[in-house]
Amino acid sequence: MKTEPEKPLFIPLNSEHFIAFEKGQKRTEYRTNGPRWNEHTCRIGREVVLSFGYTKMRLRGTVVGFRVRKAHEIVNELTNRERETLDTLPGPYACIEISELRPA
Template identity: 50%
Template sequence: MTERKPLFVPLKTKYYEQFEAGVKVSEMRPYGPRWNERTCFVGRPVTLSKGYGKQNRISGVITRFRRTTPEHLGAAQNDWIAVYGEDRNDVAEIFIRTELSQ
């Protein structure tokens, strides 16, 4: 199998710092053409970035993918609403093991 280009995931500072501290293990995005089972497959490398700058980056790998709804996010539902509003479309939840958590 050929090496796949890492999935680039820009994050707000708050969420980047949570990954950096090892307290965040998944990222949520609107499910669709960019964020789905085909693009976010288990084993794909990931580059988490604090915004779009090149200074703050964390490497990782996708360990699990889940398609769900905002109502099934539990406590993370508040973060979803803060970023995406009251959108009721499906959520792509991408579980990531980072180089910091290994």
């Protein structure tokens, strides 16, 4: 029985975060932990496609780390924009570490 290869994890980003990943200034993406973002969907070794919104500008990488953390544990790691969003999103947070970025 032939199994289909796993699709890359698709992560749309705003311009600030996409550029930070592109420049190597950001390695971790934070999302609310749940059905879409969890230890199964964000497993270490899974390929990732980072997208500038839903445009064709893309980067490919690999999940190299994953942790579920509470807001007070990550607040100092966040950009100002991420901190502003933190209060509007329920926790806990999926912290997805991505490396080996290359153009898609």
